[in-house]
Amino acid sequence: MAGAAPKAVVLLSGGLDSATCLAIARDEGFAPYALSFAYGQRHGPELDAARRVAGALGAAAHHVARIDLAAFGGSALTGDIPVPKSDTVDGIGDEIPVTYVPARNTIFLSFAVAWAEVLGSRDLFIGVNALDYSGYPDCRPEFLEAFETVANLGTKAGVEGDRFRVHAPLLRMTKAEIIRRGAALGVDYGLTHSCYDPDPRGRACGRCDSCLLRRKGFVEAGVPDPTTYARA
């Protein structure tokens, strides 16, 4: 009865977290509509990963929205600011780093609401995490709650029909817990891409925040890391 499954719009970057989030949405009985953004990110390989993940995990549809956040700048992920590198995870999350992209999740969720409204869906999934994360303000539960209010006040569907719900199933999980959950759900993490600053061949740098958190997660989960790092 796949045709009867309620639809959910799932934000899919192509990284480890959003792939797991997609698998959880499907496991919870939703037909996942995956939404990715070509927003001017330097780590373009994540979009290829998103396409692979959407296909492998059986998304009902996958839409890549093209928006230009590089025009505004203000982030290492869209501009000329170098991506910080380190050998350890110490200090990650203490301050909002230069890889923060202004209002990114607000923009992404806005598009998700628009698509959900047209699809007749009331469920949005976002793979944010407030434990092993980079300290971005738009990954916190209070932000997600506020956005849910906006979705319900600012749409025809929210005003006239059922309420929108923003699901963040990874919010309170460690990276290791996320990986174990995803592995149990059959996620092939070899398809995903996390690195903020891949080399020209698309290989992960191994030393940006995103790589460091990913590597630590696989070690702690006791799951083999399928990632090819440019620097081991």
Place this chain on the structure above:
Amino acid sequence: MAGAAPKAVVLLSGGLDSATCLAIARDEGFAPYALSFAYGQRHGPELDAARRVAGALGAAAHHVARIDLAAFGGSALTGDIPVPKSDTVDGIGDEIPVTYVPARNTIFLSFAVAWAEVLGSRDLFIGVNALDYSGYPDCRPEFLEAFETVANLGTKAGVEGDRFRVHAPLLRMTKAEIIRRGAALGVDYGLTHSCYDPDPRGRACGRCDSCLLRRKGFVEAGVPDPTTYARA
């Protein structure tokens, strides 16, 4: 001392309301950064109008963001659904019409916050109006307040610095009051475009909700209407 004026991001559709809103922002002492969207709207002439208005009213900058809301559909303004026509304003605002674009103002404000954060601005202006309007949910004060909360929780600037403010100076004004205010501030309404369904030459239809409210406003304001309507 124009260089010392605080910056504000002003959403500028190219219509009567947003042009007036831009003039008000400038009159209140802000350096206005105008933000428009090529979102797949059928009334493309409004973007030409936005460029004219931004120039004439002395915007500090004008950015046109390209996003594809037509890909999602669900609106007469981006798809094949006909724009409703009438000879009177009776009934406008009673129900949310098919010209509603899913989550449009949420998306527009999200981009405005992103740009404002990079500019070092904390002030967003939006020309929504809850009296002579089409009944869109994302034009109501409770939506704007909720969005302000999102902006302050979901950004580095909101978390670490001053609060964002969403200004909606037209919210409680009638269309006639808006026109009188704009005329007093030197807005040339001949530069603006309101029609949802212009003819191939860009002339206003005179019978969509937006034309009807505009025409009624000029009559009530006692200000000559500079608009060329395809049908008088």
